[in-house]
Amino acid sequence: xxxxxxxxxxxxxxxxxxxxxxxxxxxxxxxxxxxxxxxxxxxxxxxxxxxxxxxxxxxxxxxxxxxxxxxxxxxxxxxxxxxxxxxxxxxxxxxxxxxxxxxxxxxxxxxxxxxxxxxxxxxxxxxxxxxxxxxxxxxxxxxxxxxxxxxxxxxxxxxxxxxxxxxxxxxxxxxxxxxxxxxxxxxxxxxxxxxxxxxxxxxxxxxxxxxxxxxxxxxxxxxxxxxxxxxxxxxxxxxxxxxxxxxxxxxxxxxxxxxxxxxxxxxxxxxxxxxxxx
Amino acid sequence: xxxxxxxxxxxxxxxxxxxxxxxxxxxxxxxxxxxxxxxxxxxxxxxxxxxxxxxxxxxxxxxxxxxxxxxxxxxxxxxxxxxxxxxxxxxxxxxxxxxxxxxxxxxxxxxxxxxxxxxxxxxxxxxxxxxxxxxxxxxxxxxxxxxxxxxxxxxxxxxxxxxxxxxxxxxxxxxxxxxxxxxxxxxxxxxxxxxxxxxxxxxxxxxxxxxxxxxxxxxxxxxxxxxxxxxxxxxxxxxxxxxxxxxxxxxxxxxxxxxxxxxxxxxxxxxxxxxxxx
DNA sequence: AACACAAGATTGGATATCAATCAATGACTT
DNA sequence: AAGTCATTGATTGATATCCAATCTTGTGTT
Numbered sequence: 001x002x003x004x005x006x007x008x009x010x011x012x013x014x015x016x017x018x019x020x021x022x023x024x025x026x027x028x029x030x031x032x033x034x035x036x037x038x039x040x041x042x043x044x045x046x047x048x049x050x051x052x053x054x055x056x057x058x059x060x061x062x063x064x065x066x067x068x069x070x071x072x073x074x075x076x077x078x079x080x081x082x083x084x085x086x087x088x089x090x091x092x093x094x095x096x097x098x099x100x101x102x103x104x105x106x107x108x109x110x111x112x113x114x115x116x117x118x119x120x121x122x123x124x125x126x127x128x129x130x131x132x133x134x135x136x137x138x139x140x141x142x143x144x145x146x147x148x149x150x151x152x153x154x155x156x157x158x159x160x161x162x163x164x165x166x167x168x169x170x171x172x173x174x175x176x177x178x179x180x181x182x183x184x185x186x187x188x189x190x191x192x193x194x195x196x197x198x199x200x201x202x203x204x205x206x207x208x209x210x211x212x213x214x215x216x217x218x219x220x221x222x223x224x225x226x227x228x229x230x231x232x233x234x235x236x237x238x239x240x241x242x243x244x245x246x247x248x249x250x251x252x253x254x255x256x257x258x259x260x261x262x263x264x265x266x267x268x269x270x271x272x273x274x275x276x277x278x
Numbered sequence: 279x280x281x282x283x284x285x286x287x288x289x290x291x292x293x294x295x296x297x298x299x300x301x302x303x304x305x306x307x308x309x310x311x312x313x314x315x316x317x318x319x320x321x322x323x324x325x326x327x328x329x330x331x332x333x334x335x336x337x338x339x340x341x342x343x344x345x346x347x348x349x350x351x352x353x354x355x356x357x358x359x360x361x362x363x364x365x366x367x368x369x370x371x372x373x374x375x376x377x378x379x380x381x382x383x384x385x386x387x388x389x390x391x392x393x394x395x396x397x398x399x400x401x402x403x404x405x406x407x408x409x410x411x412x413x414x415x416x417x418x419x420x421x422x423x424x425x426x427x428x429x430x431x432x433x434x435x436x437x438x439x440x441x442x443x444x445x446x447x448x449x450x451x452x453x454x455x456x457x458x459x460x461x462x463x464x465x466x467x468x469x470x471x472x473x474x475x476x477x478x479x480x481x482x483x484x485x486x487x488x489x490x491x492x493x494x495x496x497x498x499x500x501x502x503x504x505x506x507x508x509x510x511x512x513x514x515x516x517x518x519x520x521x522x523x524x525x526x527x528x529x530x531x532x533x534x535x536x537x538x539x540x541x542x543x544x545x546x547x548x549x550x551x552x553x554x555x556x
Numbered sequence: 557a558a559c560a561c562a563a564g565a566t567t568g569g570a571t572a573t574c575a576a577t578c579a580a581t582g583a584c585t586t
Numbered sequence: 587a588a589g590t591c592a593t594t595g596a597t598t599g600a601t602a603t604c605c606a607a608t609c610t611t612g613t614g615t616t
Contacts, residue, residue: 003338003568005326029598039570041319044599045326048283054420058336060281061577061598076420081367083421087361142332142354143361146424281599307567316603322568339567339608 002170005045008036011223012046016055016066017155021216023068027056028216035217035224054153067156073155074204080151081215082197086190087133088138088147089177093186100137104178107133111171128155130174161204170196283323286314289501290324294333294344295433298497301346305334305494313495313502318532332431345434352435352482359428360475363409364468366416366425367455371464378415384412384455389449406433408452432478439482448474 015021027050034045047064050056058064069077092100111126121257128151135147173196180189290310293299305328310321325342328334336342347355370378389404406429413425451474458467 003336005568030596040598042569045323048323051329052327058281060279062579063598073420076418079418080421080424083365084361086368087365091361140354140357142351143427145359150420151440226338283599308565318567320600340610341567 001043004038005042005049008038008042009049010047011036013053013055014223016050016159017152018150018214019159020214020222021066022159022213023066023156025066025068027064029063031216053149055156067153068160069153069157071204074160075201077150077153077157078197078201079130081147081154082194084143084147084150085134085193085197088135088143089181089189089193091138092134092187093181093184093189096137096181101182103133103137104130108171108175108178111174115171122236127170127174132237146228157204170199173199281323282316283327284322286310286320286324287327288314289314289332290328291331291430291528292501294328294437295430297437298492299315299344300437300491301344301434301493303344303494303497304341305344307341309494331427333434343503346438347431347435347548349482352477353440355428355431355435356475356479359425359432360472362421362425362428363412363471363475364450366413366421367459367467367471368464369416371459371462371467374415374459379456379460380422381411381415386453386456389452393449405448405452435482448477451477476496 012021012027019271021027027047029043029047032046033040037044047056051058051064054069055067057067071174107126107130112124113125114120114126131151132144132148135144150257167259173192177189177192177196180186180192228259290299290305299305305325307318307321307325310324311318314321315535325334325336329336329342332347333345334342335345341492385404385408389401389408390403392398392404409429410426413422416422453471455470455474456465458464
C-alpha cells in the first residue's frame with residue numbers, strides 16, 4: 001500500500017481528469033483535510049505531487065488551485081504529445097509484431113462499436129485509451145509515464161474549452177494510423193498523428209471563465225469510499241476527535257469567482273458531467 | 279521565493295547529478311533535517327519531489343534512497359531521450375532561424391575550445407548542455423521540462439558505470455548533427471542522434487555496486503552556504519553545525535572517474551569528487 | 557549454526573502551535 | 587460619495603512533539 005498522500009493525489013487527479021474539479025478551483029488544505037479526514041500535511045504532500053504533475057499550481061501563501069493552463073501552454077502540451085506519439089509510431093512501425101497490431105485493431109473496433117451504439121461516454125474513454133495502448137506497445141515504461149502525464153494534462157485542458165469534437169472523425173484517424181503504420185507508411189502515419197492532434201486543438205476556444213459547479217466536497221464524494229478503481233480505502237477511522245465538531249458534515253464555503261452571476265448550485269446540479277467517474 | 283522543500287529538493291538534485299550522492303545512498307529524514315536545519319516534514323516533501331522526478335525511490339517504512347535504475351530502465355531512459363531529441367530535431371529543421379543555428383554552432387565551438395585546452399570538466403558540462411540548448415530552441419517549455427528530467431536521469435545513470443567516453447567523438451556528433459539539420463538532411467541527423475546515444479549506452483557496464491564515498495553531510499556541505507536562495511552555490515563553506523567532522527572538504531573539480539576498488543563502508547577516507555559542479 | 561524474540565531506530569502520520577502573508581473589511585480623509 | 591489606509595481574519599508555510607507501525611539489529615535460546 002502506498003502512502004496516503006499518494007492515494008489522495010490519485011483521487012484528486014482522478015477528479016480533475018473527470019472534470020469534477022475544474023481549472024482555477026481552490027484546493028484548500030483545510031477543506032481537503034476535512035474531506036479526506038487526514039491531516040493538512042498529508043494533503044500538502046498530495047498537492048505537491050499534483051503540482052509536479054502539472055495538474056495544480058501552488059501560489060506561495062495563497063494556496064493550491066487546479067491548474068489553468070494558458071493557450072500557449074495548451075499548444076505546447078499538444079506539440080509534445082504529438083512529438084511523443086510520432087516517435088512511438090516510428091518505433092512501432094519497426095518493431096511491433098502481429099499481436100500488437102491485433103491489439104490496436106481490436107481497440108479501434110471496440111470504440112467503433114461504442115460509437116455505433118451511441119455510448120458517447122464510453123467512446124470518449126476508449127478514444128483516449130487508444131493513445132495509451134499505443135504507447136504501451138512501445139514497452140518503454142519511462143515513455144509511458146511521460147505520455148500518460150501529457151494525456152492527463154490534455155484531459156485537464158478539455159475543461160477549458162467548449163467540446164465540439166467529431167468522434168467518428170477521430171476514430172477514423174486511429175484506424176488509419178494503424179493501417180498506415182502496419183503497411184510501413186510511416187511518414188503518412190506521422191503526418192496523420194500531427195493532423196489528428198491539430199484537429200483537436202483547432203476546436204479549442206478557451207473560454208477563459210470556468211467556474212465550479214460543485215464544491216470540492218461534492219466533487220470528491222464519489223471517490224471517497226467507493227473504492228471503485230480498486231485502490232486504497234481511504235481510512236479506517238479512529239475515534240472522532242470529540243472536539244465539538246458537531247455536525248460532522250464538512251460543509252465547505254464556496255470559493256467562487258467574484259463576477260459570478262448566480263450559481264448557488266450547491267444542490268447537486270448534475271449538469272454536463274462530461275467525466276466518467278469509475 | 280519558492281518553498282523550502284523545493285529549495286532542498288533542488289540541492290539534493292544538484293548533489294545527485296554531481297555524483298556526490300550516489301545511487302543506493304540512504305536519504306534519512308532525520309539526517310537530512312539536521313543537515314539542512316529544517317523539520318523532517320520539509321525533508322519529506324523534498325524527497326517526494328525527488329521521487330516524482332525519478333531521482334529517488336521511497337520504500338514504505340524503509341525510507342528514501344537515491345534511485346538505482348536497472349539496466350532495463352537505463353535503456354528506456356536513453357530510448358526516451360533519443361525519441362525526444364529526434365522529434366525536436368525534426369521541428370528545428372523546419373522552423374529554426376539563422377540565429378538559432380548560430381547559437382548551436384557557437385555552443386559546439388565553445389566545447390571544442392574546452393576540449394582543446396584540456397578542460398575536460400568544462401567540456402563535459404558543455405557537452406551535456408548542448409542537448410539542453412538544442413531542446414530549448416524548440417521554444418516548448420513543456421518539452422524542455424520533460425527533456426531536462428530525462429537528462430537528469432541519464433546523469434544519475436553515470437554514477438553507475440565506469441565512464442569511458444570519447445569526448446571528441448561525441449563533440450563531433452554534435453557538430454555533425456547541426457550541420458545535417460541545417461542542410462535539411464533530417465533523416466541522417468536523426469540517425470546520428472540515435473547512434474550518438476547508443477554510443478553512450480554501449481559504454482554502460484553497470485557495475486552494480488556503488489559505494490558512497492562520503493556521508494550525506496559531507497556530500498551536501500558545498501551547497502549549504504547562503505541557503506537563502508540557492509542559485510549556484512559552489513562556494514566551499516564549513517558546516518555551521520559542529521557535529522564532529524570539522525573537515526572542510528576542499529572539493530576539487532576533478533573529472534577522473536577511474537574505478538575505485540570497493541571500500542568497506544561509509545568510511546569517509548577519500549574525496550575523489552567525480553562530479554561536475556557547474 | 558539456526559532460530560526466535562526483544563530492543564532500538566526509522567518512518568508515516570496526527571496534533572497543536574506560531575509567524576508571515578494575503579484578502580476583506582471598515583474607518584478615515586478628501 | 588469616492589478613494590486610501592489600517593485593522594482584522596483566514597490561510598499557508600513551517601516547527602515541535604507525540605504516537606503507532608514497521609523495519610533492523612542484536613541477543614539469547616535451542
